[in-house]
Amino acid sequence: MGQANCCCGSREALAEAEAVLSADVRLSRGRKRSERRLLLLQEELVIAKLLPAAAQAPGQAGSGCSRRLFGQPLAALCGEDATLPQPIQELLAVLQREGPATEGIFRRAASGTSLRQLREALDRGAEVELGSQPALLLAVLLKDFLRSIPDKLLGSHLYEEWTAALEKSSREEKVEELKAVAHKLPAANLVLLKRLLCLLRHIGHNAATSRMSCSNLAICVGPNLLSPPEEDLLPLEAMLEVTQKVKVLVEFLLENAREIFGEETAGLSPPAAEESPAPAERCREEPNVPDEAGGDAVVQSGTAEDDPW
Numbered sequence: 001m002g003q004a005n006c007c008c009g010s011r012e013a014l015a016e017a018e019a020v021l022s023a024d025v026r027l028s029r030g031r032k033r034s035e036r037r038l039l040l041l042q043e044e045l046v047i048a049k050l051l052p053a054a055a056q057a058p059g060q061a062g063s064g065c066s067r068r069l070f071g072q073p074l075a076a077l078c079g080e081d082a083t084l085p086q087p088i089q090e091l092l093a094v095l096q097r098e099g100p101a102t103e104g105i106f107r108r109a110a111s112g113t114s115l116r117q118l119r120e121a122l123d124r125g126a127e128v129e130l131g132s133q134p135a136l137l138l139a140v141l142l143k144d145f146l147r148s149i150p151d152k153l154l155g156s157h158l159y160e161e162w163t164a165a166l167e168k169s170s171r172e173e174k175v176e177e178l179k180a181v182a183h184k185l186p187a188a189n190l191v192l193l194k195r196l197l198c199l200l201r202h203i204g205h206n207a208a209t210s211r212m213s214c215s216n217l218a219i220c221v222g223p224n225l226l227s228p229p230e231e232d233l234l235p236l237e238a239m240l241e242v243t244q245k246v247k248v249l250v251e252f253l254l255e256n257a258r259e260i261f262g263e264e265t266a267g268l269s270p271p272a273a274e275e276s277p278a279p280a281e282r283c284r285e286e287p288n289v290p291d292e293a294g295g296d297a298v299v300q301s302g303t304a305e306d307d308p309w
Contacts, residue, residue, distance in 0.1 A: 069122045070148040074188035082187040084195070087122050090130045091142055096199050098135040100206035106220045107212060110137040119144060146196075146224040153189055153196075154226035162226060163245050166252060174252065175259045182260060196221075197257045204254065218251035225250060 165177035
């Protein structure tokens, strides 16, 4: 009898111990969940405090843009006044200064490793001295940035309207139609487009040293500015046709920038007469008038470094 009571007491003790253990486990799990929730809350508070500083990361201070630079809509990178991110402003300024004297600018390739490192540094918001970088590398970086803009700089959704404008019979009609399409772009896109055209015209007007006419520049830069929606689904022949249409469009924009975007736009006026290169090398103001040398030819470098774009 005593043995039975002993066994019964042992079972009760074991059950009580299991109940206590179970309660401890539940309490421990509840405490851990509470601790995790507290940690998550603390992390959210820290991130919230750091967000203003991240928006003013080194190299992008005052630009009103987000920390990441590539692959973002321009409207997300720019402030309400459509001010371009500081790194892009600096990039354009350096190319405006160095581009005209750099042979094959926007055509020749650059080190893939250097490009990746520079892009990653800018995406981190690191402070980068762009003025110390090779001009060829900066040109490839700019094309990479343009290519990464969702919907492209000229707006893939406007592809049909851009190309339809070029089908007008007269130059004047084309200019008016292109004006109307340009005004449909977001303000930030339009600001960058004007700055880019200014840069490319400046390089094209100095083709004697850059070896890049506006026709060459349209071929190399154009595919990064515009493409039709769902371009990945198009067959190769269709994409070749698209590339040609975009080249013609960009070249026309370069040649007629003042009429399309306004003469008051800084930097879009043609160079002084004493600075103008030979007719075959300049960005023509009157595209319907043939060049004395029979038109622009694509400059061939004959090296493996050539950029296919």
